[in-house]
Amino acid sequence: MRLPTVDAGQVDDDAYLLDVRENDEWTAGHQPGAHHVPMMEIPARAGEVPTDRDVVVVCRVGGRSAQVVAYLMQRGFENVYNLDGGMFAWAAAGRPVVGEDGSAGHVL
Template sequence: MFGPQVPTVPVTEIADDTYLLDVREDDEWAAGHAPGAHHLPMMELPARMAEVPTDRDVAVICRSGGRSAQVVAYLRNNGWDQVRNADGGMRQWAAVGRPVVAGDGGPGQVI
């Protein structure tokens, strides 16, 4: 959908030490996110790009993969080389049994 310039990674292959960047909105994050993920809503990215590391693998995730693909394309166009789109997003993350926690630390759900 976004062409070859947007590399992807299956959620099952995202290593624990990968910087997981969740670009969903606050309510989506609060309902459920991957433990250890870093929250940066997509619309805030241009003002907060310095928070995204350039020296390690970064996987960008949203609900289903559309917003995160746009973020990956944006970051790659701005010099990030080690960034990939989490294929299938949080829906796929949860579907394969990876953990999801709510904002309060309890069990979460993908909305």
């Protein structure tokens, strides 16, 4: 199965950003407005993922998020995309990264 991907520069402002990294990674830095559901919680919380707009799944470099995209696609989701290069690519593209307190964040 070929997974749909999106480059950091192509992510629409109205996309639902689903960050599947661990708590320490999230706290250090994430996209403003992203939703945090650690990868291992996805099976129990898949109902929180919207089906009415594009969902961009994010991790550090794209490996964990690819697994989550595959999992969701197997369960009938057609609107999920893997962020190619993950948070490192997001930050490298000059997209905003914030810490837990709203200050400038960094990618772990």
